[in-house]
Amino acid sequence: MSSDEARRRPPTAQQFVLGELRLAITTGRLRPGAPIRQDALAEELQVSRVPLREALKTLEGEGLVTYKAHKGYCVAMLSLDDLREVYRIRELLEEEAVRRAVERLTDDDLGRLESAQEEVERAAAAGDVLAMATANRLFHMTLFDCAGMPRLVRLIRTLWDTTDAYRSMYYGDAGNRERVVKEHRATLDALRRLAADEAVTTLDIHRAHAVAELESLLDHPA
């Protein structure tokens, strides 16, 4: 069961379920490819199937689960081709976001990025996989948000969600965590100097490392 009962429960059951499902998928409690039994899940979450199904529809739209009429939902499973495609699209969209962000970057933004990075380093040192994923995401999204293109950021976020099921495996490795920290530092350095090209390049490399690692993970499922 999820231990943290301190966080306030969302105003609707579907939103609560949505959060729980995301967590279950990203932490690997629901494995890619696993079918989702509505009845069992609904009972476990103490809600009826109606809000559960609406949450699943949302996740379907985000590509986190797949759906077939009269067959039901499954946690999405990425093929190697899918993975490469997602990362290629991210490359295109994130480049745009970074370039726009650099144009409008304020000292305040830089401050937020630096504190996000501090959080990443803390989590990396502590070996806290979940915190690492959260902090890393915050770092990147903080940057993208600076672009002032909310729809673009929403798309990027959705693409990130797609591979979230595999992210926990990725951060399980200490070497990966350490490299992420270094690559963020390089990005931050470029951003401080408003060097857009360099920032884009460092992030491309960052991404390439991640996709290479994930590819090997996909070949040898745990």
Next chain:
Amino acid sequence: MSSDEARRRPPTAQQFVLGELRLAITTGRLRPGAPIRQDALAEELQVSRVPLREALKTLEGEGLVTYKAHKGYCVAMLSLDDLREVYRIRELLEEEAVRRAVERLTDDDLGRLESAQEEVERAAAAGDVLAMATANRLFHMTLFDCAGMPRLVRLIRTLWDTTDAYRSMYYGDAGNRERVVKEHRATLDALRRLAADEAVTTLDIHRAHAVAELESLLDHPA
């Protein structure tokens, strides 16, 4: 081939409702900004509110409607900033799709594109706004599909959906229809010669014309 009123009803009510809602929004029967009364709509479509709500969740994920807890759904209304952002993202993604498509283009693909274009010209000549929108979409999606990147195409399709509510206004003008026909011919010409750069350029211009027209439509709502 299309326009058969005896189209088979989808295997689930939510899919049926989804299609009807898309149609209602793209044809303007549901105006941008209009709140969606679930009870009335459900009765009109002869279904209960459950499948209606699931269809709305799907549309929310695609950005066609907005949702606020306990307040309900509205047909999404695009600001000028939104419109420009959507078209900028399309520019990025469609360029990728076209370049990949050119690399893999077969004679068969070209044949499909040409027949799609014939359909566009027929609809343009007949002044059939709905057929025009459908055929135009088919033309572009046929091209994008050639890229062999299903997720990319899915994203592009979603972005198209976002502005569908305004497309019917756009094709109401005979000059717009005529220009679309010419621009498609230019694109086809470039594709036949596998001239990727040129194809990208013609499509960029095509898009720029559309966004310019839509911008004026957004300023002077009917």
Next chain:
DNA sequence: CCTCCATATTTTGGATCCAATATTGAAAAT
């Protein structure tokens, strides 16, 4: 032993009913 078909069980899809929240309108107080 395998295949095929009929049947039982499981699981999803949808309709109805009830609860919770938001909105509206009218009456009362300033």
Next chain:
DNA sequence: ATTTTCAATATTGGATCCAAAATATGGAGG
């Protein structure tokens, strides 16, 4: 006349129940 309060109403959110479809089961026939 304006604002506030509170009840009445409309609308959304969710639970339960039933229907439809898919899957599993088991037996008859080859």
